[in-house]
Amino acid sequence: MVMENGDQQGFKQRDKDKIELKNAGLKITAPRLKILQLLESADQRHFTAEELYQEFVQSGEEIGLATVYRVLTQFEAAGLVIRHHFEGNQSVFELAKGDHHDHLICVRCGRVEEFMDDVIEARQQVISQLAHFKMSHHFLNIYGCCQTCETKKG
Amino acid sequence: MVMENGDQQGFKQRDKDKIELKNAGLKITAPRLKILQLLESADQRHFTAEELYQEFVQSGEEIGLATVYRVLTQFEAAGLVIRHHFEGNQSVFELAKGDHHDHLICVRCGRVEEFMDDVIEARQQVISQLAHFKMSHHFLNIYGCCQTCETKKG
DNA sequence: GTCCGTGCAAAGGATTTGCATAATC
DNA sequence: GATTATGCAAATCCTTTGCACGGAC
Numbered sequence: 001m002v003m004e005n006g007d008q009q010g011f012k013q014r015d016k017d018k019i020e021l022k023n024a025g026l027k028i029t030a031p032r033l034k035i036l037q038l039l040e041s042a043d044q045r046h047f048t049a050e051e052l053y054q055e056f057v058q059s060g061e062e063i064g065l066a067t068v069y070r071v072l073t074q075f076e077a078a079g080l081v082i083r084h085h086f087e088g089n090q091s092v093f094e095l096a097k098g099d100h101h102d103h104l105i106c107v108r109c110g111r112v113e114e115f116m117d118d119v120i121e122a123r124q125q126v127i128s129q130l131a132h133f134k135m136s137h138h139f140l141n142i143y144g145c146c147q148t149c150e151t152k153k154g
Numbered sequence: 155m156v157m158e159n160g161d162q163q164g165f166k167q168r169d170k171d172k173i174e175l176k177n178a179g180l181k182i183t184a185p186r187l188k189i190l191q192l193l194e195s196a197d198q199r200h201f202t203a204e205e206l207y208q209e210f211v212q213s214g215e216e217i218g219l220a221t222v223y224r225v226l227t228q229f230e231a232a233g234l235v236i237r238h239h240f241e242g243n244q245s246v247f248e249l250a251k252g253d254h255h256d257h258l259i260c261v262r263c264g265r266v267e268e269f270m271d272d273v274i275e276a277r278q279q280v281i282s283q284l285a286h287f288k289m290s291h292h293f294l295n296i297y298g299c300c301q302t303c304e305t306k307k308g
Numbered sequence: 309g310t311c312c313g314t315g316c317a318a319a320g321g322a323t324t325t326g327c328a329t330a331a332t333c
Numbered sequence: 334g335a336t337t338a339t340g341c342a343a344a345t346c347c348t349t350t351g352c353a354c355g356g357a358c
Contacts, residue, residue, distance in 0.1 A: 048322095065323090066324075066340070085241060104281075117281055128296060131258055203348080227348095
């Protein structure tokens with residue numbers, strides 16, 4: 001099933017969001033719903049707090065930057081959101097869909113692509129076991145230059 | 155060849171350090187030499203700027219925190235040092251020995267272990283090529299609980 | 309002697325917190 | 334109606350920068 005952002009779908013999605021918040025033990029408030037909706041928007045999946053905030057400013061929403069941070073931190077604690085520490089000084093947030101994946105990050109344009117590789121996942125299990133290490137989670141970030149930027153370089 | 159921190163070895167190591175600085179195009183100064191020496195100390199390989207600074211404070215060295223940051227940034231630019239963005243808000247610095255390796259980070263005690271896996275390295279090449287992505291570098295961080303902490307938990 | 313490096317203090321950017329108000333349940 | 338969330342501003346943490354002095358070459 002493909003999700004659209006159109007109005008006719010909007011109601012259903014909003015109900016889903018409310019259920020997600022309830023399941024996370026969070027009250028349903030306007031800022032939380034709006035942030036959840038923005039994170040679900042298909043075109044971009046990785047945001048800094050500032051980027052989210054600017055989206056709200058530009059669409060005339062009344063949400064403070066502090067609230068954006070507070071909500072993101074709560075979402076992270078609830079497992080709704082994953083906080084990434086890519087290079088640079090800002091955290092990047094992404095909606096936690098059920099599936100695990102890793103990232104290709106373009107150091108030129110900042111574009112983030114996702115990938116998942118079963119071979120790598122399996123090897124990490126082996127490595128952890130050999131090191132007598134109880135893995136809880138992991139991040140694999142590949143930095144470089146995406147095709148678009150590589151072509152532009154000339 | 156195993157390196158000791160003893161005095162008789164100290165002179166040789168200091169000469170090596172000076173050569174390293176020269177090769178990096180950096181003047182030989184006391185703070186740079188001291189930071190390099192500390193980073194080479196065998197017992198710990200991963201430091202925050204604050205940790206390095208505290209080491210100097212406790213051994214009575216006259217080095218400012220700003221200088222620690224400046225030198226680390228220069229070392230990073232020169233490829234002498236790698237800056238990691240583990241979870242948490244501080245950068246972690248590590249001496250760049252020639253070999254690449256990835257990290258197991260204990261979320262309890264903060265201990266950092268290193269590992270390298272050829273299978274994973276190779277897969278990353280494949281993944282990058284499939285994504286038409288020109289990889290420059292990568293970080294794989296496995297978070298979890300080390301054996302010592304797991305045993306303590308009881 | 310010239311130029312670069314350092315220390316200190318102040319500035320900067322990202323994120324968090326205190327508090328009065330406003331919203332949820 | 335009680336409790337929790339929000340917005341704003343101030344505070345905090347990590348890191349960088351400006352400037353006058355000291356050290357390297």
